[in-house]
Amino acid sequence: MVDIIRFDGGATGGWRVTDIRTQRGEALPKIERVAIREPAHSPPDPATAWSLRGLVSNLRYTTRAEADTLRGVQEGLGRAGSLRAALIPIRKSAAWWALAQDERRALFEEVSHHTSIGLDYLPAVARRLHHSRDLGEPFDFLTWFEFAPEDSPAFDRLLERLRGTAEWHYVDREIDIRLERAG
């Protein structure tokens, strides 16, 4: 069994939007706050402009060695100092999904170093990946990041490096939503 998480964008919720930028593809309606709902069947607030769903699933590219390395360094969501967050919904192209497993893995890590780039920003940047594609959602992935205010520049560099990779040639829609914890 897998747990579905829902991100509701609207006028209420524990995270206040400080910036929302469309990196690629169609924009999302502007919103003031984001609420994270678990379980997903709690009804959206009436003021919700959009709801995006995803689930925490099994590893798709990560090897055992990489998973163990990550586990030794990363920290969880909900740290007291994590007053900043980002929600980055991403869709990858049909060309990406038509690739075989070894081709996607090679682009992801051996070519683009996705995991090893992420490692450079641990434990400062905590993250949780949500899979959306198989739910028939408009995005394939929703990644939620949490970090301290002083780590915001490091987080920007992390995104800049990832967006410069060959893997990102296959990203055809990306929204960058920055948030701060609401008082």
Next chain:
Amino acid sequence: MVDIIRFDGGATGGWRVTDIRTQRGEALPKIERVAIREPAHSPPDPATAWSLRGLVSNLRYTTRAEADTLRGVQEGLGRAGSLRAALIPIRKSAAWWALAQDERRALFEEVSHHTSIGLDYLPAVARRLHHSRDLGEPFDFLTWFEFAPEDSPAFDRLLERLRGTAEWHYVDREIDIRLERAG
């Protein structure tokens, strides 16, 4: 976008059940026929005892070389001579899903030879794999097979070989539903 397929077990449908065996775990209610519905939002017939949903998704373990080999040999569903079919819903254990990608791939192919065993029965046995786990379904996979009556013994051997592999130690529920095309 991905297409959801629904298998409705009940009293109607284009495939008549000839045998239904619980290989492992909890049984499914006995039924007389199976209907395959696309798209999934067509309502089930009132006499439907159970509905199982899955989607045709991207490759999860198959390499490009393996995919090209398969593509060169396999045939599609719906062949005139394919008067027999099997629907095999499978669930894998939590231990399987906790493995990293390289561990699951190694068990799947380098240890258990799942793809290469399947190759021995091509093009006689046509198949389509449907992913169900991320839909919150009771099974993780629904595999649909079609073959000619004279290839039924070969199909039995294919299943026997797969069920003897290390990969199958991680299967904790499996139902084997055999069908014939309804007149």
